Amino acid sequence: MRFEFFIAARYLRAKRRQAVVGVITAISVIGVAAGVASLIIALAITNGMRRDLQERLVGSTSHVDLMRVAGDGIRDWRPLLARLRGVPHVVAAAPGLYGQVLISKGARSGGGLVKGVIPADEKTVGDLLQSVVQGSAAALEPVAVAAAPCGSGTSARNDCGGGVSREIPPIVIGQDMAESLGAKVGDGVLVTSPQGELTPLGLVPKYERFLVAGIFKSGFYQYDSSYAFLRLVDAQRLFSEPDLISVISFKVDDLYHADRVGRAIEDAAGKGFQTTNWMEQNRELFRALKLEQVVTFIVLALIVCVAALNILIALTMMVMEKTRDIAVLMSFGVRADQVRRIFLMQGLLISVIGTVLGLILGYGLSWLGGHYRFIRLDAAVYSIDYLPFAPRVVDAVIVAAVSLGVSLIATIYPSGSAAKVLPAEALRYE
Secondary structure, X not given: XXXXXXXXXXXXXXXXXXXXXXXXXXXXXXXXXXXXXXXXXXXXXXXXXXXXXHHHHHHHOOOEEEEEOOOOOEOXXXXXXXXXXXXXXXXXXXXXXXXXXXXXXXXXXXXXXXXXXXXXHHHHHOOHHHHEEEEOOHHHOOOOOOOOOOOOOOOOOOOXXXXXXXXXXXXEEEHHHXXXXXXXXXXXXXXXXXXXXXEOOEEEEEEEEEEEEEEEOOOOHHHHHHEEXXXXXXXXXXXXXXXXXXXXXXXXXXXXXXXXXXXXXXXXXXXXXXXXXXXXXXXXXXXXXXXXXXXXXXXXXXXXXXXXXXXXXXXXHHHHHOHHHHHHHXXXXXXXXXXXXXXXXXXXXXXXXXXXXXXXXXXXXXXHHHXXXXXXXXXXXXXXXXXXXXXXXXXHHHHHHHHHHHHHHHOHHHHHHHHOOOHHHHHOOO
């Protein structure tokens, strides 16, 4: 094999009698490098999109949510919460009350999803309250009714020492929502609940004024544009649901086993409860990303096939150019299978050089894109504000195997033609 490799390397770097053969060989190397680099970059982008979306989704929300099948809320939830915290593989649990509302400031308004929370518990199952960039989420801490200075008649809506207005309860909103409303920390917003109050004049929507105590930024548009947090007691009062929650959120020790832990939580909760997990809630998103990755791989692999076609043309022309050399080698005792391996080695060398250059180029550009984040995206469309890159070693192995395999297939015909050269016929007119 050392002899075949030596001859193949000499043929590859030798001066050509026909310049077009050298040009096609160079184009073949460039084509393989471009195809490999394109595949690495495309796979790095799809992997990066999947990774970032998963990290932000899982970091911003709980792994498992427990709700009532009938949708009537969870009453007497404190002993249930204490019992479910003891389910195996459950790391943390937090109560919450969700509700759709209209949030407005002056002439600006927009729909939102508010969640009444106990901050100390909520921070153990999600990161949204820990991503406050303006103000603070400390105002959402439960109000302690003290004998002084508030007095025994202090309303539950007053905040004694919380740093917020004594009369206006606090709210924490997303950055995109704050921008759309034109709201800043310290501004008042009006929150209107569709679950109104029945009056002699009919159903009147219930509304209450809140003070913006903090603004969070998760980097995920869905949350930053529509989520808001209230104290649990304030949310219960807004929705006229005293001491009721709509969901118990859980964090588990292995997020990829969230479905299994969810079934255990259902069993522990008893009849009338159901769970959902982060995989079920985002199944269509990750399925679409997986399909996009497969389609991208197939489409860009065609570039490697075009490069392989160039290898076939280059080797065929080289066989025609080196016919006399092949005949001389065979007259000295070189076997036909050795001649075949010479041109197989030559095609492999072209492929290896192109693949290595493509891997270096692809991983280099992916690192630059991931490190400097110079490609910005519209968060309203793509849910993230920059194009992520996440190259993986396994992708390099797959792409290199495909590139080398396709290129070796392209060498079968020209190497077979070289092995069929008849020395006497080739040297008859020399």
